Amino acid sequence: MGKNTIIAIAGASASGKSLFASTVYQELVAELGGERIAILSEDAYYRDQSHLSFDQRILTNYDHPSAFEHSLLVEHLKLLRAGQNIAMPQYSYKLHTRLDETIKVQAAKVILVEGILLLTDERLRDEFDITVFMDTPLDICLLRRIKRDLEDRGRSLASVTEQYESTVRPAFFEFIAPSKQYADLVVTRGGKNQIAIDIIKAKIRQLLAE
Numbered sequence: 001m002g003k004n005t006i007i008a009i010a011g012a013s014a015s016g017k018s019l020f021a022s023t024v025y026q027e028l029v030a031e032l033g034g035e036r037i038a039i040l041s042e043d044a045y046y047r048d049q050s051h052l053s054f055d056q057r058i059l060t061n062y063d064h065p066s067a068f069e070h071s072l073l074v075e076h077l078k079l080l081r082a083g084q085n086i087a088m089p090q091y092s093y094k095l096h097t098r099l100d101e102t103i104k105v106q107a108a109k110v111i112l113v114e115g116i117l118l119l120t121d122e123r124l125r126d127e128f129d130i131t132v133f134m135d136t137p138l139d140i141c142l143l144r145r146i147k148r149d150l151e152d153r154g155r156s157l158a159s160v161t162e163q164y165e166s167t168v169r170p171a172f173f174e175f176i177a178p179s180k181q182y183a184d185l186v187v188t189r190g191g192k193n194q195i196a197i198d199i200i201k202a203k204i205r206q207l208l209a210e
C-alpha cells in the first residue's frame with residue numbers, strides 16, 4: 001500500500017462529527033467501494049470500566065482526556081498506517097464501558113477518525129495528515145445532545161443537564177475550543193454541511209487516484 005492519509009474530525013459533543021464522518025464515508029463507499037477507506041471513532045477508545053460498578057462508572061468525567069485510552073488509539077493508527085488490520089474496541093454509552101466484542105477495521109489508504117479530544121493530544125496530532133474542526137454553535141450542540149442522549153443513549157433530561165453543566169461545557173472551553181487552532185478546515189453548521197462534505201470527498205478521491 002502507498003502512503004496513507006489519516007483525516008481527523010474534532011469538535012464539541014453533538015457538533016455533528018459523527019454524522020459528517022459517516023456521510024463522507026458512506027457516500028464514498030457507495031461510489032468507490034469500501035476497500036480503501038476506513039472509519040474509526042475516538043469514543044471506542046474510552047477506557048474499559050468493567051472492573052467498576054455502574055454507580056462508580058457514572059461518576060467518571062467523560063469529557064476529560066483521562067477518560068480516553070489515547071495510547072491505544074495512537075497504536076491502532078500506527079498499525080493501520082503500516083498496513084495491518086486492527087480490532088477496534090466497542091463502547092456502550094448505556095453501560096459506560098467497553099463491550100467484550102471488538103470490530104475488525106481493515107487497513108486502508110484513507111482513514112477517517114472522529115472525536116471530541118482528537119486535536120488536544122500531541123501524540124494524536126502527529127498521526128493526522130488532515131484535520132477538520134466542526135464549529136457548530138454550542139447552544140445548537142446542546143439542543144442536539146439533549147435529543148440524541150434521550151433517544152439513543154438512555155439518559156434522562158435531568159442527567160443530561162447535570163452532566164452538561166458539570167463536565168461537558170467546562171471541558172469544551174478548557175480543551176476542545178483551544179484545539180481549533182490545529183484544524184486545517186473549520187466546518188460551520190454541523191454534519192449536514194454538504195459543501196464541506198463534498199470538499200473532503202474531493203480530496204479523498206484525489207488521494208485515492210495518486
Ligand SMILES: Nc1ncnc2c1ncn2[C@@H]1O[C@H](COP(=O)(O)OP(=O)(O)O)[C@@H](O)[C@H]1O
Nearest residue numbers: 013014015016017018019144148189190191192
Ligand atoms: N446539520 C445538522 N442538522 C440537523 N441535525 C444535525 C446536524 N448535524 C448533526 N445533527 C444531529 O445532531 C445529533 C448530534 O450529531 P452527531 O453527529 O452525533 O454529533 P457528534 O458526533 O459531534 O457528537 C445527531 O442526532 C445528528 O443527526
Ligand SMILES: O=c1ccn([C@@H]2O[C@H](COP(=O)(O)O)[C@@H](O)[C@H]2O)c(=O)[nH]1
Nearest residue numbers: 012013014043046062063093096116168
Ligand atoms: O460513558 C460515556 C461516554 C461518553 N459520554 C459523553 O459522550 C460525549 C462524547 O461523544 P460525542 O458523540 O462526541 O457526543 C462526551 O461529551 C461525554 O460526555 C457519556 O456521557 N458517557
